[in-house]
Amino acid sequence: MAAAPTAVIADDEPLLRAQLRSRLARLWPELAIVREMENGRDIEQVIADHAPGLFFLDIHMPGVNGLEAARVIGKRAHVVFVTAFDQYAVEAFEQGAIDYVLKPFNEERLANTVERLRERVGGAPPAMEELVERLAGRLAPRNGEHLRWIKASVGQSVRMIPVEEILFFQSDEKYTRVVTAEAEMLIRKPIRELLGELDPEKFWQVHRATIVNVEAIASVRRGLKDQAEIALKGHGATLLVSRNFTHLFRQM
Amino acid sequence: MNRYAPLFEGLTLRRVLVVSLLCVFVASVSVWFFINTWLDLLVSALCVGYTSMVLFTAATNLPQRRLPPWVAQVISIILGSFLGTVLAGLVKGRGIATMFSERFFGVLITMGLGIGFGCWAVWIYYTRQREARHAAELARAQAERSQLEKNVLQARLALMQAQVEPHFLFNTLANVQHLVETDPAAASRMLESLIQYLRAALPQMREDATTIGRETDMARAFLDIHRMRMGSRLDYELEVPEALRARPFPPMMLISLVENAIKHGVDPCCECGTVTIRAAEEAGTLRLSVADTGEGISVKKGTGVGLTNIRERLKTLYGPGARLVIEENAPRGVVATIEVPGQAAGPADGPAPDPVARGGPATA
Numbered sequence: 001m002a003a004a005p006t007a008v009i010a011d012d013e014p015l016l017r018a019q020l021r022s023r024l025a026r027l028w029p030e031l032a033i034v035r036e037m038e039n040g041r042d043i044e045q046v047i048a049d050h051a052p053g054l055f056f057l058d059i060h061m062p063g064v065n066g067l068e069a070a071r072v073i074g075k076r077a078h079v080v081f082v083t084a085f086d087q088y089a090v091e092a093f094e095q096g097a098i099d100y101v102l103k104p105f106n107e108e109r110l111a112n113t114v115e116r117l118r119e120r121v122g123g124a125p126p127a128m129e130e131l132v133e134r135l136a137g138r139l140a141p142r143n144g145e146h147l148r149w150i151k152a153s154v155g156q157s158v159r160m161i162p163v164e165e166i167l168f169f170q171s172d173e174k175y176t177r178v179v180t181a182e183a184e185m186l187i188r189k190p191i192r193e194l195l196g197e198l199d200p201e202k203f204w205q206v207h208r209a210t211i212v213n214v215e216a217i218a219s220v221r222r223g224l225k226d227q228a229e230i231a232l233k234g235h236g237a238t239l240l241v242s243r244n245f246t247h248l249f250r251q252m
Numbered sequence: 253m254n255r256y257a258p259l260f261e262g263l264t265l266r267r268v269l270v271v272s273l274l275c276v277f278v279a280s281v282s283v284w285f286f287i288n289t290w291l292d293l294l295v296s297a298l299c300v301g302y303t304s305m306v307l308f309t310a311a312t313n314l315p316q317r318r319l320p321p322w323v324a325q326v327i328s329i330i331l332g333s334f335l336g337t338v339l340a341g342l343v344k345g346r347g348i349a350t351m352f353s354e355r356f357f358g359v360l361i362t363m364g365l366g367i368g369f370g371c372w373a374v375w376i377y378y379t380r381q382r383e384a385r386h387a388a389e390l391a392r393a394q395a396e397r398s399q400l401e402k403n404v405l406q407a408r409l410a411l412m413q414a415q416v417e418p419h420f421l422f423n424t425l426a427n428v429q430h431l432v433e434t435d436p437a438a439a440s441r442m443l444e445s446l447i448q449y450l451r452a453a454l455p456q457m458r459e460d461a462t463t464i465g466r467e468t469d470m471a472r473a474f475l476d477i478h479r480m481r482m483g484s485r486l487d488y489e490l491e492v493p494e495a496l497r498a499r500p501f502p503p504m505m506l507i508s509l510v511e512n513a514i515k516h517g518v519d520p521c522c523e524c525g526t527v528t529i530r531a532a533e534e535a536g537t538l539r540l541s542v543a544d545t546g547e548g549i550s551v552k553k554g555t556g557v558g559l560t561n562i563r564e565r566l567k568t569l570y571g572p573g574a575r576l577v578i579e580e581n582a583p584r585g586v587v588a589t590i591e592v593p594g595q596a597a598g599p600a601d602g603p604a605p606d607p608v609a610r611g612g613p614a615t616a
Contacts, residue, residue, distance in 0.1 A: 012519075013423065014483045019430035060419070062520045084422035104426035149551045151580070160549055160578040160586070162559065182572065222258055 040069025
């Protein structure tokens, strides 16, 4: 006879952890809940301490979410995902034959899942990297590649300006001017540094000292000596395009 | 050659044809007054006409700021008439010296005619340009108006589509499900808050016009639910003066800010956080702010559709008199403030406070 199965519950909401614990106690009395977690942060430690056979992972948790936790667990334990609502995730689970539980719990469904798990938990955990990767790509929006906010101090406070609102950046001696339709601020970050961090699809350098938001361009007028001038939407300024950058506006 | 091409922009076949016709007309009229043949007059007219046309085009395109454009253009006509007359003389085989001695009177007449008709042509050109500009302005005003109408529709649509997140609903119900068994009184409180929130948040049950008081009550219900769910991690404070509760306020904006404060501020950071809702009126501006003590905004994280939506709606509802400002909270977290015209100035009128703020530098 194998040892009593052990499980860990990870959910950021204390009441929902308590609920799952009490339901499992009723449906699967011999299952020992060895640990409750608020997120997936200490998975390695928990595995080292308890070597649980089973993880109940809420998908949406702050810090380290359920999918990231599942990636860490790999094939070292069985995983049951717990989710409140996620049409896409549920479809993926069905196709991948992965165990999942929907919140709020349905007694009968939970009982069915427990039945299946009782049989499985002694065996080797299935591979699910592919499914987890697919879900992770779908559920977590890609952040962090480009600058989305500019911080500038205005008086005593630090203003956060979404980059979409910025019409252009222009270097002004030691500082960089940040110009929106309604305000103008100075920041310390130089143009060349901004250039590396802004989305190059949305922000173009048109002059040694100027980066313009492509969305904000109303028209480009060709002047003498290959120098073009940019007129902006909702702002009176005209920006000069230096010769090195006129190629951006050819054939337009 | 290519780099001077912009100087001759506008020198179209059409312009050449118009000038040629004008020259034929001038020659045909002046043949009644002079002894010269029609052909002789036409050659003179064409020489003067084409020279003036080329110089006029260049003067129009010249990127100079010293002279008003019309002065440069009149000078170009005078110069063009002089050079054109000399050119005509050369074409007809006369020497420069003859032109400025025995034929000087003829030269003066040709020049005078060139200047006269040239200025007339310029005047017509200006009138037509002004008409074209007016037509373009009218078209632009129309385009702007239809864009504004489109924005209004889009904002309305976005408001209709903003709805209760299923994730929030099901998680809350799961909590209620558990509390019914373990703490029925708490379950009942949570259900009450949920009902109050749904009454305000479901598009079908929502009213177009709402007040700061109603929006605050809805936010309170939402915060109550989250406080029960998150245990000790969330706390909240309301600082909304009784006098401001009856003020009209656009629906669903406050709740979006509260949702953001929980989702992006308090929730991701695992310690506890406080959300504070404040309303205040000052110098004709009504401010409603939501502050959290959470994680703060990472400069590379998305801004969320919610904030863009609020900005668009404010612009549509109040024009430049309203705005959404996002700032860092001290010592940590974020403050989001919606500013709308207060009682002193009604919506969409009253001078907007000059929003151009030139602050000290900071790191980006």
